[in-house]
Amino acid sequence: MKTLQSCLAVTARYLATLPTFAKLTEDDRKLLASESYLKSYDKGECLFQMDEPASHLVCLVRGSVRVYRVLPDGKEKVIHLVRAPALIAEAPTFLGGAYPSSAVCTTDCLVVAIPRKALLGAATRLPELPWRMMAELFSRLRELTRSLEAHSQQSGVVRVASFLIGLGHGKSAVDLPAAKKDVANYLGLRAESFSRALSALQKTGAIEVTDRQILIVDRDQLEQVLVE
Amino acid sequence: MKTLQSCLAVTARYLATLPTFAKLTEDDRKLLASESYLKSYDKGECLFQMDEPASHLVCLVRGSVRVYRVLPDGKEKVIHLVRAPALIAEAPTFLGGAYPSSAVCTTDCLVVAIPRKALLGAATRLPELPWRMMAELFSRLRELTRSLEAHSQQSGVVRVASFLIGLGHGKSAVDLPAAKKDVANYLGLRAESFSRALSALQKTGAIEVTDRQILIVDRDQLEQVLVE
DNA sequence: CGTTGTCTTGATTAACCTCAACAGCGGTGG
């Protein structure tokens, strides 16, 4: 991790890429930026660990992050695969307490870290901020709900297909946001099963796989998998 | 559903049983109560349905509710099994939009329904209210996270055991909060598998099952199941 | 008394996990 020296304007510009801060005035963002830190992380570095006090709100402005929990038996469960731009751990930072999960970079990352104190200050100055945070929380809640539905009702191949469709937002070439074993874990599969699911989809001609890059060759066919 | 006539004091008393409103002054609760409705529902009645506009916050003060989503293929997934006292659908009511799920009573229920308008009014009068809502949301988020962990990493029997342990809060006799098929669905199991899991636990002597009532005979043994 | 819905039990099947072996790749050090 390296804390970067940077003028306020640059940090503020980074903040503007996040939906939560996009609608603030430039001055408000600069004020927030003046109390924050711009940091760069290498792939594999840890942003924070489960049970540490939530001292900073992580604004991921470049890169990808794996958010996971360690279970009593030592196994990991990947909860989110986050890609910039996104907020991480806004709830514990806002409400106080410890991070409920750990986060490590799956690529090199650029982060604006907003100290809890600064965030709370901004929240009293800017009454719309808590509402935006709440909306963020709510959409996170819905993501988890969908995830839960998928885990308990759909087969592995279906989960993989719907994950790929959601990943591209309509584009036909998508990069997996993390190593395959982590994507597999996120989808509730073993690495082996994920690998087999990808081969199966490739065999039907729906997709083509090249390392971490997936080409959606036949979207209709891929969507067909969902309803079977 | 029957809307009850009731003096403010009674409705306000009901509100006081909910942690979110417990710390308000009695006057604040009465003001909120004056804009709300006290309703009784029979078992099987519907509180609200997915995709309806979220017009009311449901404060469940007596009874149990099953919150579920209907998937594209028509199947249901039970998201929460709620027991009074509890709030239901606070996020969509607070933030606007539609209910993300449906809710039906699994027992006769008593509810204080707070219209969205009244809730927003109270939120501006009482600045701590949004924070409490947010905390509520956050704990919901954590519940879902745990649920997700359980679904993807633990076997059926383990999920059942840990559900039973959590249900009792230390008590040794617990009532299932819904029909077994709904509990099964909540745990990500078919009714048949849930039935078999209960028999298995009963056979080891950890629990005794009588209809919807579970007696935890040997808690140590039940907890032993979790780590195997 | 038939109907309906819930729950249980048994037999079979399919999905996924586990274990094991191996290929490819990047890094490290002789």
Add this chain to the structure above:
DNA sequence: CCACCGCTGTTGAGGTTAATCAAGACAACG
């Protein structure tokens, strides 16, 4: 430069879990 290592990913064989299909017990109810 090559040998070695650790890590990721793929593939195969075999085992286990839970879903599925089917049948029937039982209680609630009109």
